[in-house]
Amino acid sequence: MKKIRKNYSLEFKIQAVSLSEQRGNVSLVAQELGICKESLVNWRKLHKEGKLTKEKQIPSDPIREELLRLRKELEETRLERDILKKAVGIFSKRDG
Template sequence: MTSKTKRAQYTLEFKLEAVRLVKSGQSMAVVSATLGIRAQTLHNWVKAEREGKLTGAGMKPVSPEQMELARLRAEVARLKMERDILKKAAAYFAKESV
């Protein structure tokens, strides 16, 4: 008995937003973790977009609220990363001045 797993399908809008986040400077690892997709999938979307071949599934479109939520999650992840870097830098310079 074999069970076939159903592949996730994403709309073009969702894919374009994910690609936009990567192009805005966020790492693929952060964007893929934030959006809940595999890093390889995101890499394929970026490559397809660059080649003009990115297409979306014929599913129900992602709502503006879902797009905003994905954008905000990515922004929160970026801000947490920046905060952690600043914490480490502050600790380093505090230790150095003693």
């Protein structure tokens, strides 16, 4: 059976770290939030290293923003192209 991996928002992670630092008990906070203790320990480590911040999520460089937008658009265009190729193949087989 495939294990499903949960994704938590940045805000949730920051709030969980803050709560665990206030209370001091990582295990109890993790249990209350319904998350794995190891995840919370990892988030605390990332927060201490400065890697778990809101600033990371906001690209400040307009060139980088444009590059990310164009890459996303290219991926969507490729997906549409592949769907259309399959549709042409399906319809051409029916006619024959």
